Amino acid sequence: xxxxxxxxxxxxxxxxxxxxxxxxxxxxxxxxxxxxxxxxxxxxxxxxxxxxxxxxxxxxxxxxxxxxxxxxxxxxxxxxxxxxxxxxxxxxxxxxxxxxxxxxxxxxxxxxxxxxxxxxxxxxxxxxxxxxxxxxxxxxxxxxxx
Amino acid sequence: xxxxxxxxxxxxxxxxxxxxxxxxxxxxxxxxxxxxxxxxxxxxxxxxxxxxxxxxxxxxxxxxxxxxxxxxxxxxxxxxxxxxxxxxxxxxxxxxxxxxxxxxxxxxxxxxxxxxxxxxxxxxxxxxxxxxxxxxxxxxxxxxxxxxxxxxxxxxxxxxxxxxxxxxxxxxxxxxxxxxxxxxxxxxxxxxxxxxxxxxxxxxxxxxxxxxx
Numbered sequence: 001x002x003x004x005x006x007x008x009x010x011x012x013x014x015x016x017x018x019x020x021x022x023x024x025x026x027x028x029x030x031x032x033x034x035x036x037x038x039x040x041x042x043x044x045x046x047x048x049x050x051x052x053x054x055x056x057x058x059x060x061x062x063x064x065x066x067x068x069x070x071x072x073x074x075x076x077x078x079x080x081x082x083x084x085x086x087x088x089x090x091x092x093x094x095x096x097x098x099x100x101x102x103x104x105x106x107x108x109x110x111x112x113x114x115x116x117x118x119x120x121x122x123x124x125x126x127x128x129x130x131x132x133x134x135x136x137x138x139x140x141x142x143x144x145x146x
Numbered sequence: 147x148x149x150x151x152x153x154x155x156x157x158x159x160x161x162x163x164x165x166x167x168x169x170x171x172x173x174x175x176x177x178x179x180x181x182x183x184x185x186x187x188x189x190x191x192x193x194x195x196x197x198x199x200x201x202x203x204x205x206x207x208x209x210x211x212x213x214x215x216x217x218x219x220x221x222x223x224x225x226x227x228x229x230x231x232x233x234x235x236x237x238x239x240x241x242x243x244x245x246x247x248x249x250x251x252x253x254x255x256x257x258x259x260x261x262x263x264x265x266x267x268x269x270x271x272x273x274x275x276x277x278x279x280x281x282x283x284x285x286x287x288x289x290x291x292x293x294x295x296x297x298x299x300x301x302x303x304x305x306x307x308x309x310x311x312x313x314x315x316x317x318x319x320x321x322x323x324x325x326x327x328x329x330x331x332x333x334x335x336x337x338x339x340x341x342x343x344x345x346x347x348x349x350x351x352x353x354x355x356x357x358x359x
């Protein structure tokens with residue numbers, strides 16, 4: 001007889017406990033899409049521009065830094081621009097007087113991946129062209145006068 | 147060693163162009179007075195090509211790498227032609243490869259060109275017309291080393307004194323000093339290269355080295 005009374009009481013307590021626990025772990029999500037930029041700086045020989053000081057300038061205030069930070073060991077730096085400020089954002093890497101500046105066009109539909117700099121083949125062609133030009137200059141002034 | 151665009155204020159860049167104008171003007175005036183302008187253009191042109199290409203030759207100095215400059219060698223061989231040659235090569239490096247920049251062309255010419263003029267003076271002053279291999283090697287080594295060493299000193303002095311206020315000055319100074327120390331092997335390497343090239347030229351074509359200041 002005792003068991004007939006105890007079982008419903010235990011089931012009731014169990015349900016209360018379980019439902020209470022579930023409510024305590026309730027999770028809600030909100031989401032919105034955003035556009036972060038991951039910038040990788042490297043020297044032209046491929047060495048990462050690691051631990052460089054990075055300065056980000058927003059389009060509405062090109063004099064004062066919007067954000068500052070530093071690149072990681074792989075020369076990477078990421079930031080989330082304020083999309084309410086569309087336009088040209090400027091990011092500068094600097095380490096021991098070396099570095100560079102990249103301009104990023106931040107807008108409503110400006111998701112893109114790109115890079116600056118040339119490939120090794122392009123560099124080789126340009127170097128050969130310039131060297132040949134200078135050798136040609138030397139040969140021109142070296143020619144025999146007739 | 148090449149300072150890119152955006153690293154220095156407009157005033158410093160303008161001062162660099164001013165000094166470059168004076169140095170280039172003085173060099174061209176001396177070249178015209180020498181009366182050997184046309185005869186010297188071939189070697190100036192070839193060494194401009196060598197200087198231009200040298201920046202593409204990287205020498206690993208862990209944890210980074212440095213590239214050849216060869217301004218001491220240019221100074222020793224070219225004399226007054228060295229500064230204009232370096233100016234032209236720096237312009238080509240800036241527009242073709244992005245080494246340095248157009249706003250910093252003047253300051254980069256000062257950093258690399260003025261030490262070349264010092265090397266030129268040292269080589270002309272101390273190299274003896276009577277060829278002595280040991281003396282000639284030492285003078286060549288010193289000429290080559292002084293060129294790059296003075297460039298490193300100028301580079302450090304300019305950067306340390308004109309660090310912009312929006313970056314961490316202490317971090318930048320440490321990076322600058324570390325970068326300068328990384329160039330010590332290059333000072334020795336360029337000294338050796340300069341000594342070898344000058345010795346070789348002295349033996350096979352000594353008239354190339356008859357530059358007068």
